[in-house]
Amino acid sequence: MQDIILMAHGSGGDAMRNLIEKDFIKYLSNPILNELLDSGVFELSERLALTTDSYVISPIFFKNGDIGRLSVFGTLNDLCVVGAKPLFLSLSFIIEEGFPVADLRRILASISQACNESGVKVITGDTKVVEKNKADKIFINTAGIGVIEKHRDWRNRKIEPNDLIIVTGGIGEHGLYIMLERLGVQTDDEVKSDLSNLTDLILGALDRFDQIKFVRDATRGGVATLLNEICSKYGVEIEVYEQDLPMKEWVRNASEVLGIDPIYSACEGRAVLVVGKSQAEKVLEYLRSHPLGKDATVIGKVKSTNVAKVYLLTRIGTRRVLESLKGDILPRIC
Amino acid sequence: MSNLSYIKNLTKLGPEEIQVIVQKIHDLAKDGEYVIMEFCGTHTREISRYGIRSILPKNLELKSGPGCPVCVTADEDIDYLIGIAEKYDLGVITFGDLVNVPGSNGSLNHLRAKGKEVKVVYSPLESIRIALQNPQKNYVMVGIGFETTVPSLAYTIKKIVELGVENLFYLSLHKLTPPAMKALLDAGEIKLDGIIGPGHVSTIVGIKRWQEYLKNYKIPFVIMGFEPEDVLYGIYFLMKKIKNGEYGVFSTYTRSVSSEGNVFAQNLVDEVFDVSDSVWRGLGVIPKSGLELKPKYSHLDARKKFALDEPVKVRKTACRCGEVLRGVLKPYECPLFAKVCTPTNPKGPCMVSSEGTCAAYYLYENS
Numbered sequence: 001m002q003d004i005i006l007m008a009h010g011s012g013g014d015a016m017r018n019l020i021e022k023d024f025i026k027y028l029s030n031p032i033l034n035e036l037l038d039s040g041v042f043e044l045s046e047r048l049a050l051t052t053d054s055y056v057i058s059p060i061f062f063k064n065g066d067i068g069r070l071s072v073f074g075t076l077n078d079l080c081v082v083g084a085k086p087l088f089l090s091l092s093f094i095i096e097e098g099f100p101v102a103d104l105r106r107i108l109a110s111i112s113q114a115c116n117e118s119g120v121k122v123i124t125g126d127t128k129v130v131e132k133n134k135a136d137k138i139f140i141n142t143a144g145i146g147v148i149e150k151h152r153d154w155r156n157r158k159i160e161p162n163d164l165i166i167v168t169g170g171i172g173e174h175g176l177y178i179m180l181e182r183l184g185v186q187t188d189d190e191v192k193s194d195l196s197n198l199t200d201l202i203l204g205a206l207d208r209f210d211q212i213k214f215v216r217d218a219t220r221g222g223v224a225t226l227l228n229e230i231c232s233k234y235g236v237e238i239e240v241y242e243q244d245l246p247m248k249e250w251v252r253n254a255s256e257v258l259g260i261d262p263i264y265s266a267c268e269g270r271a272v273l274v275v276g277k278s279q280a281e282k283v284l285e286y287l288r289s290h291p292l293g294k295d296a297t298v299i300g301k302v303k304s305t306n307v308a309k310v311y312l313l314t315r316i317g318t319r320r321v322l323e324s325l326k327g328d329i330l331p332r333i334c
Numbered sequence: 335m336s337n338l339s340y341i342k343n344l345t346k347l348g349p350e351e352i353q354v355i356v357q358k359i360h361d362l363a364k365d366g367e368y369v370i371m372e373f374c375g376t377h378t379r380e381i382s383r384y385g386i387r388s389i390l391p392k393n394l395e396l397k398s399g400p401g402c403p404v405c406v407t408a409d410e411d412i413d414y415l416i417g418i419a420e421k422y423d424l425g426v427i428t429f430g431d432l433v434n435v436p437g438s439n440g441s442l443n444h445l446r447a448k449g450k451e452v453k454v455v456y457s458p459l460e461s462i463r464i465a466l467q468n469p470q471k472n473y474v475m476v477g478i479g480f481e482t483t484v485p486s487l488a489y490t491i492k493k494i495v496e497l498g499v500e501n502l503f504y505l506s507l508h509k510l511t512p513p514a515m516k517a518l519l520d521a522g523e524i525k526l527d528g529i530i531g532p533g534h535v536s537t538i539v540g541i542k543r544w545q546e547y548l549k550n551y552k553i554p555f556v557i558m559g560f561e562p563e564d565v566l567y568g569i570y571f572l573m574k575k576i577k578n579g580e581y582g583v584f585s586t587y588t589r590s591v592s593s594e595g596n597v598f599a600q601n602l603v604d605e606v607f608d609v610s611d612s613v614w615r616g617l618g619v620i621p622k623s624g625l626e627l628k629p630k631y632s633h634l635d636a637r638k639k640f641a642l643d644e645p646v647k648v649r650k651t652a653c654r655c656g657e658v659l660r661g662v663l664k665p666y667e668c669p670l671f672a673k674v675c676t677p678t679n680p681k682g683p684c685m686v687s688s689e690g691t692c693a694a695y696y697l698y699e700n701s
């Protein structure tokens with residue numbers, strides 16, 4: 001019979017110790033974690049960043065990733081965009097009773113690989129098991145800690161009119177791809193999530209340029225929602241050019257079929273940067289020289305400090321407000 | 335839906351060509367007042383999203399029609415659904431938007447908050463998986479949508495029978511669009527010079543079906559695609575027909591729409607459903623505008639299986655979606671619009687659905 005997760009695996013007893021010792025340590029081994037203390041203990045004495053995020057996705061395994069890889073990269077991206085070099089992660093699972101142990105191992109192997117690729121360590125973790133139907137298969141929470149070197153800290157740079165808005169690659173890919181998966185659509189190889197670890201790309205940019213004034217990765221709510229966040233946080237007006245939004249052909253087609261606007265669709269490997277005009281071209285050149293930034297594009301600019309709104313100049317020459325995402329993003333049924 | 339290749343040849347016009355088309359529309363509309371209705375909610379949304387009204391002549395009015403499946407779902411149907419879910423402890427499986435539509439006693443979302451099982455699925459086949467995983471519980475799958483969505487649901491129903499799933503029932507709230515278009519014209523409440531025909535629906539039903547329904551009306555009906563270029567070119571084409579006094583069914587969505595439509599999909603639907611009368615929000619009962627399961631599948635029919643103790647009594651609200659759907663009221667003429675009623679706190683289905691007219695105006699034309 002297939003091994004499945006039982007309530008006992010989360011009860012703190014022997015079954016749980018077995019799971020931790022056999023599987024978690026096997027995949028995630030490192031000196032801090034292996035101490036198996038109640039907290040991972042380490043020393044740091046610099047400017048730090050701490051972030052946390054929970055990951056809930058269906059399907060949990062997809063073409064070029066899974067919930068494990070997502071839960072590592074998502075948190076690394078949140079760290080690097082504030083200029084932090086990620087060091088340590090915490091990792092917590094909420095697992096539905098009956099979840100196959102083989103799938104859990106597959107997720108752990110994927111987390112381990114994602115950590116190795118990125119040079120970060122999981123130093124503490126937790127597992128809870130909940131009754132059948134009280135969770136959808138598996139939820140993961142990760143927290144991450146990173147150090148910010150002073151020159152990478154952009155927080156005090158002032159956003160001004162004429163600053164340019166750059167996105168590091170094609171928009172809307174993760175959200176639309178996952179939607180197609182959920183609908184059971186057969187897709188070509190090129191149709192996949194943009195899930196990636198942005199650390200190298202972003203820290204590299206922050207090392208080279210001192211006119212990068214804002215960086216954030218576009219996740220749920222897509223690029224449109226992120227731009228609205230910039231507007232309301234800094235009280236600036238942003239203008240975006242629809243024609244310049246980088247978009248893969250399949251994204252365009254899928255969005256027409258599903259009736260979902262890619263500008264609201266989630267990314268998992270794209271960042272938006274606000275850059276002073278004088279360095280924008282050089283920043284773009286650098287981003288494009290990196291494999292994760294080869295489709296980087298200027299998509300708009302900061303217009304004024306009069307109104308905190310985003311406007312979209314459409315490809316047919318009209319101009320309208322670009323709102324943040326309201327409610328859920330759902331395929332049309334019309 | 336199995337591949338995306340059929341729309342690979344998007345006709346993309348450049349900005350100069352767009353300019354020319356817009357100018358031509360202005361020239362055609364120079365003298366007189368014109369009213370055009372777009373039937374379909376996706377057109378409504380795209381027209382708002384691209385600010386198309388802002389570049390059209392002031393004397394050419396675009397009215398939005400009833401082409402939003404969630405919006406036209408009647409209050410009594412939502413109340414019935416919530417009623418049977420509570421009375422029989424049914425799990426409800428549905429497509430997205432419907433969960434937010436307020437009925438007389440709250441929405442499906444409220445039902446879920448009260449601890450009842452309400453599942454939103456993307457593909458109707460997921461309903462089978464859910465039912466099989468929880469054999470001790472009865473589920474009702476809500477069949478909502480126009481001709482475009484019905485084929486995949488017909489397929490699901492055949493699968494339910496094939497696999498012998500015993501705890502999954504079906505509530506058909508499907509609506510057919512040509513009868514509704516005809517009913518709207520017959521009501522004569524609004525004067526229309528031309529109609530923008532729905533693209534996706536026509537891909538399934540074909541040009542012929544519209545011709546059957548509209549043969550006695552002297553009005554041009556042009557089926558268009560959904561890209562802004564499609565819409566502008568289509569409006570230009572429609573204005574030419576109006577000015578020349580030509581009427582009938584035309585299509586500028588040639589990359590997707592044929593005369594016969596998708597015969598495979600039509601046959602699939604005919605195998606599973608019979609045409610029935612149906613209640614539309616705002617339009618009332620429209621003869622032969624809905625679908626019910628054929629007798630062969632009636633053991634799956636939630637309406638036959640689950641009865642309420644007394645018929646639902648719909649509580650009247652201040653929402654004026656009915657009038658919006660008939661094209662007699664603009665969203666901003668509703669006193670609740672953007673004040674009390676917003677997409678995050680919708681008071682009616684037209685603000686809930688992404689294809690709803692109130693939502694389109696709120697999101698894209700409310701600056």
Ligand code: SF4
Nearest residue numbers: 653655668675682692
């Ligand atoms: S604005 Fe809200 S309340 Fe008014 S008609 Fe539209 S949905 Fe109904």
